Structures are given as structure tokens and as C-alpha cells.
Amino acid sequence: MSDFLTPKATPETAPFWAGAAEGVLRIQQCDACGRHYFYPRRFCRYCHSTDVRWTTVSGRARLDSYTINHRPLRGTESLSPVIALVQLEEGPRMLTNIVGVEPDPANLVLDMPLTVDFEPRGDMTVPVFRPASTGSAEGTR
Amino acid sequence: MTSMHGGDIAVIGAAETDELGVLPDISMIELHAQAALNALRDAGVAPADVDGLATAGPLGIEVAHHLGLTPRWVDGTSVGGSSFLLHVRHAAAAIAAGAADVVLITHGESGRSGTGARAYARGPASLTGQFEVPYGALAPYSTFTVPALRFLHDRGMDATDLAEVVVAQREWSSRTPRAMRRELVTADQVLAAPMVAYPFTKDMCCVVTDGGGALVLTRSDRAADFAGGERAIYLLGSGESNEATLVSQMEETTRFRAFQRSSAEAFATSGLTHADIDHLMFYDAFAHLPLYMLEDVGFVGHGESGAFVREGHTRPGGRLPMNTNGGGLAYTHTGMYGMFAIQEAIRQLRGEAAAQVPGLTTSFVQGVGMFFAASASLVLANRRP
CATH class of the missing domain: 3.40.47.10 (Thiolase/Chalcone synthase)
Structure with a gap:
């Protein structure tokens, strides 16, 4: 795997990456307006309150949209070719890979339920998602 | 003043x-x-x-x-x-x-x-480097395109609607000697072209x-x-707006609010309405973008973009000629196509285009940048109001 695929934490995002390394999906929630948000910031992206905290979320999501990449750039061939937009049960959307399923449109139905899983990228761990029906989040692709 | x-x-x-x-x-x-x-x-x-x-x-x-x-x-x-x-x-x-x-x-x-090009590097601590690159979301064809399936799905449209954008624009590029791709194609041919990033085939992606x-x-x-x-x-008028520099952080997957905001300001400042526009240049790095723009800029209603293109309204002889050089899909795309969209609008308004549309007085140029991050709109005319 290529080095450029390895994310580097900033002070603001470190709890997200520490959570991923522990196998949990951790994002921020605003205590002023109650909303979850992503990506990490020192303030709520909706109401700009700084009264925010980290919370572990369910890891449940739905498939919003995706592409199946037939032309991976050099160094990315080992990744799932399914580059997807998922919406977490708590509201925020994030980009990810869909794993644990053959990359065929027939297996990737929009709105299908997903559950979080984790994959290594160099010395970091990133959240990915798999169809909720394909077993535990402990498995690997 | x-x-x-x-x-x-x-x-x-x-x-x-x-x-x-x-x-x-x-x-x-x-x-x-x-x-x-x-x-x-x-x-x-x-x-x-x-x-x-x-x-x-x-x-x-x-x-x-x-x-x-x-x-x-x-x-x-x-x-x-x-x-x-x-x-x-x-x-x-x-x-x-x-x-x-x-x-x-x-x-x-x-x-x-x-x-003599500049290196284009995104650091691993940048937002892109943390939240997109680790998933292989690097090339525009596999990143800018991610929202398209949802756009199509929610409107009862499919990849054929992407193909029809290509079909229409090839009618323009076939009359444009400087265009890179000049062959007329059918929707079936476009759909059968090599897959680049499902649902986008090669012809649905811009030239490089x-x-x-x-x-x-x-x-x-x-x-x-x-x-x-x-x-x-x-x-006559112009507008600009912005949204998310990460594709995943668009406010809505199926519309780009920055298109709506910048085009609304362009219309307001120009004093013109949609009915006053004779010609469109809608930045098309990929075939879904003209469909988003037709709806978000308001030339058609929600879900009507696919039929509008399929019925021929944007082709030669249609009532709203669009991307008359063939667009980024066929004419040229250096990486930053907006300059060429403006150039074609000016050629058309001057009466100097290769595929000249007769009798034009106004053109609307709609740009997009950094995937779904930036939007800009221009209303141009060949006479002063």
C-alpha cells in the first residue's frame, strides 16, 4: 500500500483516528443544538457553538451513492473499488469504501443498510463500511 | 458611474x-x-x-x-x-x-x-488527505462522479441519461474541427464504451x-x-458561490446549492430572465454536470433535465443550444475548462463559432470548480442593454 493513502491526524481530528484504531467510529456532537457533525472541527458546523464533545456512534449507515472505480491509480489497486457516500444513522455523510461484497451494481443497492468496519492504511486505521447483512464487523474483506 | x-x-x-x-x-x-x-x-x-x-x-x-x-x-x-x-x-x-x-x-x-507543469500534491493531513484519499478517491473520474447515481435514482433516470448528454454534444463537436472527439455516437455506443468508474463510461468523461x-x-x-x-x-450579470471542498460534504447529494446561488445572482444582476437566454455553456467535466446545472440554474424543473436533453432541445436546431463546441466531453479539457466555456460563448455571440447558431444575443456560462466546491455564473451579450 502506498504511503499517500495513509491519513495524518491533526490536533482536531486525532480523537477520530484514535477511535478508528480502537475499532470504534467516533464523531462529534454539539451540546448546544444536539446535532452530530463530520468532519471534526473545534466548533459545531451548524450553530457555531464550541460546546461540542466526542461520542461513539452506532456505526449503522445507509448507502447514499457510489462509483465503482475501474481505473485505480497506481498504489490504490488493493483497495475496494467501491468509492461510496454513506449517511450515518446520526445524520452526517462521509466518503468511504464498501467492503465485504463483490463490486457489482447488483450487490450495491442505494439505501441498503451498512455497518462500519475498519481497514489499515499504513500505520493508521480507517473506517470502511460493509452491507449490514454480511455478518459481524469483525470480519475482513 | x-x-x-x-x-x-x-x-x-x-x-x-x-x-x-x-x-x-x-x-x-x-x-x-x-x-x-x-x-x-x-x-x-x-x-x-x-x-x-x-x-x-x-x-x-x-x-x-x-x-x-x-x-x-x-x-x-x-x-x-x-x-x-x-x-x-x-x-x-x-x-x-x-x-x-x-x-x-x-x-x-x-x-x-x-x-512544465506544477506538482499537484495534497498533504496527508489536509481534509482531502484524511477523509477522501485513503479510499482511493483521487482521480476526478472516481470522485466528482460519486453523487451521480443518487441524482439519477431519485429522478427515475439512469445511465442512458448520461449517454444522451454525450450524444447531443457530439452533434456539436462533429461540426467543430478543433474538437478532440468529433465522431457522432448513439446512446448505446456511449453505454458500451469502456467503463471508467461505474456508471461513467469513457465517453461520459472529459477529454484530457x-x-x-x-x-x-x-x-x-x-x-x-x-x-x-x-x-x-x-x-450583463454574474454571480459566484461555494459549498464543500469535500464531495462527501455537499449539503445535498442531488443538487448543488452553489449553482442555485451563483446563477440567481447572475440573473438578478443582469435583469434578464431564463426566457431571455439564447445559448448555454455548462461546464461538463463529466456528463452528470449539465444535468445538475439545467435543473439547479432553473432552465428546467426538478427531474426534467434528462428528457430535455434526450428530446433534442440542446442540440443543433434545438431551442436552447448547449455546449456548442462539444464541451469538455468532446472539445478540450486541460484540467480547468472554464476558460474554454467562456471562449465559445464569445465566439457564438460574435458570430465566429465553428458550429455557429444564428441570431444569438445572449449566453449563460455556468462554471464548476474543485468538484462540487465552487460555482460561478456569467450572463454575456453582444449588445448593451
Whole structure:
């Protein structure tokens, strides 16, 4: 795997990456307006309150949209070719890979339920998602 | 008092590089320079008369120095392929305010050959480096395209609607000798082309080329001082807006609110309505973008974009000709296509286009940049209101 695929934490995002390394999906929630948000910031992206905290979320999501990449750039061939937009049960959307399923449109139905899983990228761990029906989040692709 | 809108500012020079396409023997900065000199010649403006410069890619001061210019106003707004639309708008404001009299806007990019190109690196601690790159979301064809399936799904549309955009635009490019892809195609042929990133086949993705273009702007009441003033094209209105620099952080997957905001401002400042627009240049790095734009800019209702294109309204002879050079999908796409969208609007309004539409007076140019991050809109006309 290529080095450029390895994310580097900033002070603001470190709890997200520490959570991923522990196998949990951790994002921020605003205590002023109650909303979850992503990506990490020192303030709520909706109401700009700084009264925010980290919370572990369910890891449940739905498939919003995706592409199946037939032309991976050099160094990315080992990744799932399914580059997807998922919406977490708590509201925020994030980009990810869909794993644990053959990359065929027939297996990737929009709105299908997903559950979080984790994959290594160099010395970091990133959240990915798999169809909720394909077993535990402990498995690997 | 001069306004930035309403036709008080004119484009008096517009030109592209001598050639477009695969040009490994000319560096990026020289593509800027060649386009600039061609546009100045087109305008009848001497380099010494230029006192404002805007560009994206290299710094404005790099292009200025390369050309031997010392402008008193420089704009380096860099929001991907839409940058040059913003430069027109910013230059108009600067000229109206008296910060510059004659502004040169340049684009040059060795997007195909990489000759003398700048390294394009995204650090692993950047937002993209943390939240997109680890998933292989690097190339535009596998990233800019991610929202498209949802857009189509929610409207009862499918990949055939993407293919129909290509079919329509090839009718234009087939009449355009400088276009890279000129073969007429059917929807079935487009759908059967090699898959790049499902649901996008090769023909639904832009060409990748080398080239450049440049514009010269001044006050309309000064246009007659220059030879290019006889073919002046006027800025009636403009707008710009932004949204997420990460595709995943669009407010809504199925519409781009920045298109809605910037186009609404362009209409409001121009005083025109949709019915007044004769011609569209809608930035098409990929085939879903004209569909988003037709709906978000308001030329058709929600879910009507696919049928509008399929029924031929944007083709030669249609009531709203769109992307009449063939677009980024067929004409050229250096990486920042916006300059070429403006160039074709100006050619059409001057009556000098390869696939000329008769009787045009207005054109609406809609740009997009850095995937779904930036939007800019221009309303241009060949007569002052």
C-alpha cells in the first residue's frame, strides 16, 4: 500500500483516528443544538457553538451513492473499488469504501443498510463500511 | 458611474492557443503566454496597456513577469476550472472601481503532457488527505462522479441519461474541427464504451488535453479605443458561490446549492430572465454536470433535465443550444475548462463559432470548480442593454 493513502491526524481530528484504531467510529456532537457533525472541527458546523464533545456512534449507515472505480491509480489497486457516500444513522455523510461484497451494481443497492468496519492504511486505521447483512464487523474483506 | 454589470464592462479580446490537444513541446507557462499574446492581438491592445492581470494555476505575478507586465491589480483566485469565470467578475468589479483599466485573464495548462507543469500534491493531513484519499478517491473520474447515481435514482433516470448528454454534444463537436472527439455516437455506443468508474463510461468523461485561452476586458466606453471594440461582448450579470471542498460534504447529494446561488445572482444582476437566454455553456467535466446545472440554474424543473436533453432541445436546431463546441466531453479539457466555456460563448455571440447558431444575443456560462466546491455564473451579450 502506498504511503499517500495513509491519513495524518491533526490536533482536531486525532480523537477520530484514535477511535478508528480502537475499532470504534467516533464523531462529534454539539451540546448546544444536539446535532452530530463530520468532519471534526473545534466548533459545531451548524450553530457555531464550541460546546461540542466526542461520542461513539452506532456505526449503522445507509448507502447514499457510489462509483465503482475501474481505473485505480497506481498504489490504490488493493483497495475496494467501491468509492461510496454513506449517511450515518446520526445524520452526517462521509466518503468511504464498501467492503465485504463483490463490486457489482447488483450487490450495491442505494439505501441498503451498512455497518462500519475498519481497514489499515499504513500505520493508521480507517473506517470502511460493509452491507449490514454480511455478518459481524469483525470480519475482513 | 461605471457598474460591473449591465453592459458597462466589455470583453474586447478573446483567443485560445494556436493548437489544443496533445502538445508535449510547449510548457504550461508558454501556453499562458501564447494565449495572452493571441488575445491581446485580437483586442488590438498593446501589452503596455495592460494594467490588470488574473490567472489560476501559476501565481499571477509569475505570468505577469513572464509576459513582462507590471500590473497594478492582480487576482489569483484559484477555485479549479471555474476560476476564470470568477476572474471575469472580479475584473469587472476592479475596472468599475477604477483599480484597473485593461485586464488580461490567462489560462494555460499542460494537463495531458505535464510539460512544465506544477506538482499537484495534497498533504496527508489536509481534509482531502484524511477523509477522501485513503479510499482511493483521487482521480476526478472516481470522485466528482460519486453523487451521480443518487441524482439519477431519485429522478427515475439512469445511465442512458448520461449517454444522451454525450450524444447531443457530439452533434456539436462533429461540426467543430478543433474538437478532440468529433465522431457522432448513439446512446448505446456511449453505454458500451469502456467503463471508467461505474456508471461513467469513457465517453461520459472529459477529454484530457493541453492548451490555453485568454481574455481582455475594459470599460465599454473605452472599447472603441481598441480594434477589438468592434466585436465587444458585454457582461450583463454574474454571480459566484461555494459549498464543500469535500464531495462527501455537499449539503445535498442531488443538487448543488452553489449553482442555485451563483446563477440567481447572475440573473438578478443582469435583469434578464431564463426566457431571455439564447445559448448555454455548462461546464461538463463529466456528463452528470449539465444535468445538475439545467435543473439547479432553473432552465428546467426538478427531474426534467434528462428528457430535455434526450428530446433534442440542446442540440443543433434545438431551442436552447448547449455546449456548442462539444464541451469538455468532446472539445478540450486541460484540467480547468472554464476558460474554454467562456471562449465559445464569445465566439457564438460574435458570430465566429465553428458550429455557429444564428441570431444569438445572449449566453449563460455556468462554471464548476474543485468538484462540487465552487460555482460561478456569467450572463454575456453582444449588445448593451
